[in-house]
Amino acid sequence: MYKPNNMLKKISIAFACGFLALSSFSQKTIAIKCGNLFDTKAGAMLKNQVIMVKGNIVESVTPAASFKEQADTTIDLTNFTVLPGLIDAHTHVLLQQDITTKEYADQLLTESIPYRTLRAARSARISLQNGFTTIRDLETEGAMYADVDVKKAINNNIIPGPRMFVSTRAINTVGHYALSPEEFNWELDLPQGIQIVNGADEARRAVREQIAHGADWIKIYTDRGYYRAADGSYHGLKNFTKDELTAIGDETLGSRKKLVAHAVTHEGIQDAVYAGVTSIEHGFGMDDDCIKLLAEKHVYWCPTIYICDYMSEPRAKLGSIMDKYFMQTFGATFKKALDAGVKIVYGTDIGGYSWDEPQAKDFEYMVKWGMTTVQAIQSATITGAQLLDMEGKIGVIQPNAFADIIAVKGDPLQDIKLLQQVQWVMKNGVVY
Numbered sequence: 001m002y003k004p005n006n007m008l009k010k011i012s013i014a015f016a017c018g019f020l021a022l023s024s025f026s027q028k029t030i031a032i033k034c035g036n037l038f039d040t041k042a043g044a045m046l047k048n049q050v051i052m053v054k055g056n057i058v059e060s061v062t063p064a065a066s067f068k069e070q071a072d073t074t075i076d077l078t079n080f081t082v083l084p085g086l087i088d089a090h091t092h093v094l095l096q097q098d099i100t101t102k103e104y105a106d107q108l109l110t111e112s113i114p115y116r117t118l119r120a121a122r123s124a125r126i127s128l129q130n131g132f133t134t135i136r137d138l139e140t141e142g143a144m145y146a147d148v149d150v151k152k153a154i155n156n157n158i159i160p161g162p163r164m165f166v167s168t169r170a171i172n173t174v175g176h177y178a179l180s181p182e183e184f185n186w187e188l189d190l191p192q193g194i195q196i197v198n199g200a201d202e203a204r205r206a207v208r209e210q211i212a213h214g215a216d217w218i219k220i221y222t223d224r225g226y227y228r229a230a231d232g233s234y235h236g237l238k239n240f241t242k243d244e245l246t247a248i249g250d251e252t253l254g255s256r257k258k259l260v261a262h263a264v265t266h267e268g269i270q271d272a273v274y275a276g277v278t279s280i281e282h283g284f285g286m287d288d289d290c291i292k293l294l295a296e297k298h299v300y301w302c303p304t305i306y307i308c309d310y311m312s313e314p315r316a317k318l319g320s321i322m323d324k325y326f327m328q329t330f331g332a333t334f335k336k337a338l339d340a341g342v343k344i345v346y347g348t349d350i351g352g353y354s355w356d357e358p359q360a361k362d363f364e365y366m367v368k369w370g371m372t373t374v375q376a377i378q379s380a381t382i383t384g385a386q387l388l389d390m391e392g393k394i395g396v397i398q399p400n401a402f403a404d405i406i407a408v409k410g411d412p413l414q415d416i417k418l419l420q421q422v423q424w425v426m427k428n429g430v431v432y
């Protein structure tokens with residue numbers, strides 16, 4: 001039987017405490033003078049504040065008039081609006097756009113995982129520069145567990161990048177994900193963008209394997225093959241049996257991990273909620289029943305709007321019309337979900353579209369479709385923090401939060417587009 005070496009553990013904890021005490025003693029302080037500081041919790045803009053950062057943590061936020069402390073360094077952001085670092089709850093650092101099947105196939109067939117990981121390092125840096133200091137990266141698209149390595153390299157200060165929550169390979173069933181044998185020479189053993197399972201036992205095994213390799217979240221794809229019925233309602237084909245969904249949900253939640261599902265229309269969303277998901281990704285074709293269900297079960301919706309718009313024209317030209325249909329009704333669906341009290345969290349699916357495109361574009365749609373600018377910013381700060389169980393640590397600037405802070409010129413409450421031009425970024429107390 002495995003027995004942990006308690007004595008060794010106690011010694012190392014004592015060492016760690018000693019080291020912490022010593023290092024916090026020598027931690028440098030930075031005073032950040034803010035002209036405007038957006039309080040995400042109160043939804044209010046505060047004037048002339050000073051943020052005191054010690055090491056990687058916010059120590060205090062004080063009105064400038066009463067700030068008396070001495071800091072090792074002072075940073076003047078009095079001509080900027082200062083906000084907490086943003087949270088993107090749906091990214092793919094290992095993907096470099098896949099509007100067409102060919103773009104996707106080229107990456108899996110012609111690029112090795114090490115090469116794709118080097119490209120992912122660039123994606124991670126871009127996310128940080130965009131002001132998204134935390135991301136939930138929702139699967140590697142065939143790059144196995146390379147997201148765990150990117151996360152590790154960031155945490156070990158090897159490369160610059162955001163805080164990462166990773167989901168590794170994601171899970172789907174046989175024949176329901178790229179690369180499809182139908183589109184290639186069937187004699188070839190094709191690389192897969194997903195971990196394929198068949199039956200409850202394999203589903204359970206996949207969850208266990210992914211968690212063992214470092215998955216923070218388990219991602220499943222619950223639907224495919226979307227279509228619009230004669231009455232205008234949207235539908236899709238189910239990917240899993242009830243047994244498989246039960247096994248995945250049970251194994252994930254039983255391991256104290258969270259489940260997330262790519263689910264676009266009624267059937268997939270119902271199955272995802274049945275399996276026990278914390279969030280629904282996309283949901284472009286969500287109907288009234290699903291909106292009600294998400295509100296009742298407190299399931300988050302991560303709508304990834306810009307990518308749907310971005311892909312609709314090029315995909316329509318290639319004969320795939322569904323994104324175009326979804327865009328016709330997306331605004332009304334969004335407004336209904338908002339009014340019904342569904343928790344809407346900011347997520348882009350960037351990587352599905354190019355990392356050279358804006359990451360803050362979704363805000364514009366959210367505001368156009370009924371959110372206030374305050375609510376839109378909250379979706380990428382406090383709501384994202386709730387989703388990730390990081391409340392009080394990220395998405396806020398307050399004592400004991402991580403020093404993840406950004407600045408923009410002008411007032412994003414007046415013009416949400418300003419979030420596409422982040423001028424200054426601090427993550428974990430370090431300026432990038």
Ligand SMILES: [Zn+2]
Binds near residue numbers: 091092138349352
């Ligand atoms: Zn995605």
